[in-house]
Amino acid sequence: MTISMKAATLAVATACLIGLNTVAFAETTLRIGTVLAPDDPMGQGLDKFAAEVAKATGGEVVVEVFHNSQLGDTTEMLDQARAGAAIGTVTDVARLSEFVPSLAIMSAPFLFDTYEDADKFALSDAYLGWGDELAEKAGLVMLASNWYQGPRHALTQKPISGPADLAGVRMRTIGAPIWIETIRAMGAEPTPMPWGEVYSGLQLGTLDAAEAQPTAIRGAKLYEVIKNVTKTGHIQLVTALVVSADAFNQLSDEHKKIVRDLAVENGRFASNLTIDMGDEALADVEAAGVTISEVDLTPFKEAVKPVYEKLNLTAEADMVHKVLGR
Template sequence: MTYKTVLATSAAALLLGSGAAIADTWRYAFEEAMDEVQGKFAQKFKEEVEANSDHEIQLFPFGTLGESADTMEQAQSGILQFVDQSPGFTGALIPEAQVFFVPYLLPQDDAQLASFFKNSKAINEMFPPLYADQGLELLTMFPEGEVMMTTTEPVEAPADLDEVKFRVMTNPLLVESYKAFGATPTPLPWGEVYGSLQTGIIQGQENPAFFIESTKMYEVTDYITRTGHNNFTTAVMANKEFYDGLSEEDQAMIDNAISAAFDYIIDYQKGLTEESLDKIMEAKPSMTITDLSEEQRAPFMETADSVEGEFLEIGGPQAQAILDQLKADLAAAAEG
């Protein structure tokens, strides 16, 4: 057991022990800081719940209760009532959720993206039973921003990723995606990424611009490359036993709070990417930001079919149905 695990276990034990004394306090953990996208969503959710009920929401940003694996265990066991976690970390639990890592599947248009996440039958009808099988009530999924590569050397083609040790989340399909791109994918917990880049253990990682800026990943890399290959997706869940045990009134209140937080976070992200890139350049003028042309993106896009095929192999028994419905939902969003 690592020191971090001991700390996380101790914190969880304290929370569990305090549960009876504060029956109306609900605990919500997420993978980012309070001033990052998941934190902003959580704060809006808290505001809505507390304004429309007698319940209180206690928020736990990244690191306060351990790594992502720790908070997922705590949510499944009922220590946490709510958790926000990317499908990148739940791929082993819910293999179908890896579909969000098929490159070039999601649109780059923000309005289409928001419409898709809000109205998708795959997300709203097909995924909830899969999460329920893991003791989780899927409340919503939402996009967090265009994923960009940050590297120590320039990237303009897949050949530039040859032998580059590229940090990825512990997600089998994301590993396959970066293999297809030509890199050497290296799964690492988030807490180890900065130090690994600093010491040269890895030479690249991917994240939205706001996260690259707020976590100062630009300090240990020199290039940001916009390949347009994905948008970071996250999911907000409740412990299912907790949620099912609530009154219909409380369930409706939570659902309304989630809906309000979804609309808020979509609006909050408008212009966030460019604002974050401007902050990075202000902090480090020597940083090189490259937006690949359609011609330069073409070799990366050509890998999508092979990664999609891999998803159908490892994405669970409903992989084909999920993928087909997702594509139908995306087409509907494109039509407006």
């Protein structure tokens, strides 16, 4: 063999080895976005999730976290994920009911009494079956649906004591039927709007009111543009960590299990932070000059009862009660 032939053979062999090494150490990168601040429990949970995924997979799966709507609003991130981008987000499950209507039950009014109830139902066979259906119909994989963001309360400029006080009030809510119909049943005028625009909407008067959980009220500094928080707790905001099915299916079975298990584990971590920080967040909001009020929930609970039948969710509600042993 001539020197030139030897050189060529060596070059081919080297290229093959480089190719093999590239495959062996290839990284799968998932970009997870959130509309919330880094110090929000969801943000802290995602950062911890990213670190633990990297450690457990030896760096072969990389999770990059983007806070404060850096990748867009929640709907925009879901659209990107459905289009096949290696993107995910933490989303209220009701947004996904467009593809699997039964999923709206996770955001139904006055349904879950505690986080533990929601966590238990999110791991039930019935719920996981809806998750499989979501992957088939929408190209989205729910890694875990136990990321609890807290009870949603009414944020207004005037005090409220019942549904009648919300008549004509333009209240920002999430643009999914269960949220819209709940807010309408409570007496307000539902006004869907991206979360990143809520502060300016309240400041400029485009909105009269909003509804949000304690940590988000503090994180978005909404205490600067509202006067009252009424503790309605009308919806327990249970959210899901969702990623593109195309990206998830590129993972090995071993890595899929690691990612799913850590998503559930860190969902509980973030949720417990939410619970621990909730009272502290409301105390900070009150210290900023906002009036925090308790209210008789009976009129609100009565007002939203027709929402279940209107959205054909009575069977799903019965299923929740069955799983929880009620």
